[in-house]
Amino acid sequence: MTSLQVNLPRDTARPVSVVHSPSQSTSAATRSDPTASYPFSAIVGQDDMKLAFLIAAIDPSVGGVLVFGDRGTGKSTAVRALARLLPQLRAVEGCVYNCDPGAPGGMCEACRKTAPGEALKTALRPAPVVDLPLGATEDRVVGALDLERALTRGEKSFEPGLLARANRGFLYIDEANLLEDHLVDLLLDVAASGENVVERDGLSVRHPARFVLIGSGNPEEGELRPQLLDRFGLSVDVKTPTDIATRVEVVRRRDAFERDPARFQRTWAPEEQKLRRRIAAARRRIGEIETPDAVMEKAARLCVALGSDGLRGELTLLRAARALAAFEAQTSVGDAGLRRVAPFALGHRLRRNPLDEAGSAVRVARAIEETFGA
């Protein structure tokens, strides 16, 4: 960090504006075209996937969602649609890292410096949902020297990358299993520490990068590395619906949307608004949701029955159940909620049992029956 300050001109008391590079405005357009976003509430079926996303939207601390499954099931559509449902963020005005004015501990260096003396200007902005394109190079992911400034003014300044923009929001990797290994390693490191440390091009920068990782992919194209799998709090298997009526409805809506996106969005706007309010309300409520001891015990028993490693599964299970309770306007977590979220929270954490050919879904279902059945 010190070297960054040395490299910067002395009069940069507000380094935020200095590091904020001009090309930032263009990079905002990396986000999927907002005019062409399919409404979340118009997605037919795929209840598991939708619920997992809603849970992550209500409580980002569940730690990311992995959606793996058939082609053409609207995985990417759902993620992009989610972006329009997320409540706005209150962030330090002009801060490229979306720093939270209410949490000085997790701020970027620039915001932290200005905090004690003057009151920070804040503004509401949309929660970021950042696409990590497959062909992204490392410098754009972590951030690098600002090329434009270097060339035009001969100055050394840091241009934040995708990780900076994703802070306090969502980072979406489509075809996560095709991502290059060195980028995966990098993401894992940042996701674990919540901080992006850049040591390159003679720069030394660290900034907060806490984001919800959302990955999607098709298992036919290769398995996900176990380490990456484990990073996701929830995991959902999506399947193409087989019921003809559902399939017809999927095609009908998709076709209506493609032919006239604006009109389709108008039709669904009330539904979207309702869902948006429900998410916001659930976020407010989630702190008050009670978790009875009996439910805690059942969660623990379920995890033991499945032999899922470590406490992470149990923690995620409870958090997800709490988020679900908040979404459904309940006051406490019940057995039903636990049963509903257990497949997402635990399915991908099972140790592979070589003697059991059943898929993880079946095993979770079996363990649920054993735990709750009596």
Next chain:
Amino acid sequence: MTDGASALMDDAWGRMAFAAALFSVDPLQSGVLLRAAPGPARDAWLALLRNYLPDAAPLTRAPVNIADDRLLGGLDIAATLRAGRPIAEAGLLAQSHGGVLVLAMAERQSARTAAHIAGALDRGGIALAREGLAARQDARIGVVALDEGQGEDERPPAALLDRLAIHLDLAGVRPWAGVPSLIAPSQVAAARAQLAKVTTPPEAIATLVGVAARFGVDSLRAPLLALRVARAACALRAASTVEEIDLEIAARFVLAPRATCLPATPQESASQDSASQDSASQESDSPETDAGSAGAPDAPKNDNHGRDRPSPEDIVVAAACAALPADVLARLASGDVHSGLSPRSGHSGAARVSSRRGRPLGARRGALREGRLSLIDTLRAAAPWQSLRRRERPDAERLALHVLPDDFRITRFRERRETVAIFVVDASGSSAMRRLAEVKGAIEMMLADCYVRRDSVALVIFRGKQAEVLLPPTRALARARRVLAATPGGGGTPLAHGLDMAATLAESVRRKGQTPLVALLTDGKANIDRTGAPGRARALVDAMQAAQRLRLAGCAAIAIDSSPAASGADAPTRKIAEAMKARYLRLPFVDAARLSEAVRAAATAT
């Protein structure tokens, strides 16, 4: 349908030509799979397409093995240095915006390249986040994938196939001139204008979804693409409402080629077989009959459940079936079909990125010790910063070029994945007394073979009460031979434990990015169970379970039976081999050549 169009549909080349016109009506964010060997037919088809597409639409060719930076774009170093500010260079996808990208040797394209193209097809643009640039670029393109694959396994990546509307096979089709006189380019242009006015009755969607389901087409993109093709067909006959004939055309070009099963009418699953054979034999008798109006002759067959007129779905299904070649029909009828789109996407799967050898795959930032320096890429990386660095270090003015360690770019290669042969050797008393020497001989032969292929080997021995890894994966084959020679035999046969250990080893090998291959040598007389306690029954059950675990680990395996007794299908080793899905060989009948051939076959199958 106009007369010209219906005349076209009666002929094999005519149908291919008609498909070109259909695609040209609505080409963007859609595509054609053109399966054909390079040759005059393919050239003629592409020339026709060029003729039908608007003049303004560029037809760009993408070579196989195209690198990410050519496909997606990046920093134009020369222009950047000249202008003194970053200048982006458009990649092939952005360059093709508004036009059609022709993908050469699509069956050889990697899953990554396919994913980039698929992304552009889905979103009509690409997100560029490369080399200091970040931008969203428009890339509304159509794709023509040239597929030169042979056989079922060699197909373009499934992600791509799923998004290409029309699937054509030019095999055996002879082009003739004169198509443009039947469908004129001006007619296609008129259809493009007409497309916005085309309306679709709600039943049409239900029909297409129903037809797709009956052909066993899972992906929901298929009926959506079929719907677009039906609209194009409607526009092409200058009509404004989609009708049955348009659905038939869509079904035969979009849905039938994706079929994974022969459509059955729900009420007559019993007569389904005969019906499908009928249509198959009919097809082979007169391959080009009743193409345009196929619904009528076939329909009565499906009509013995008391309806006067078959449902639109039945008619469309029948028409689409008529479009299927006889061999495809036969294959579908026998159920011998890949689950829709082949999961193994054309190119060999067991390849990985390497830093030492293989086919060059572009460069990435890295330290010198990590691989081979790519000089040009390093200079490219250093170029934009020269003026800045010169200013920062005036003391080093004499330096012509300021290159910092951060600039170093390392060439990456794609190489064949290394195989690790895990030998699991029975050194128990029952085995050792008679045949250990023979077994050792066989292994030495295989070791020599592994050496030739530069594979690594590992050695697991089981005897007495348990198994042990005698040799972790190594390239030092001489050492393997020495260790093996010094191994005494004797004791019980803890087969289950040996297999368990092999499975654990195989999993760790796979985690390192290598491909495990298990070669088991045993007489199958397991008599020690997993806990180390003696007992034949329990030991065999455990061994079977351990074998299943190995199969689930998904590694190739061979099992070599060293038991001297002439034993048939119920030989224990054969059962174990079946449980682990291994190729089964018997030692007395196996000579050196066959052994090494077996190992080679198993190794290359992975």
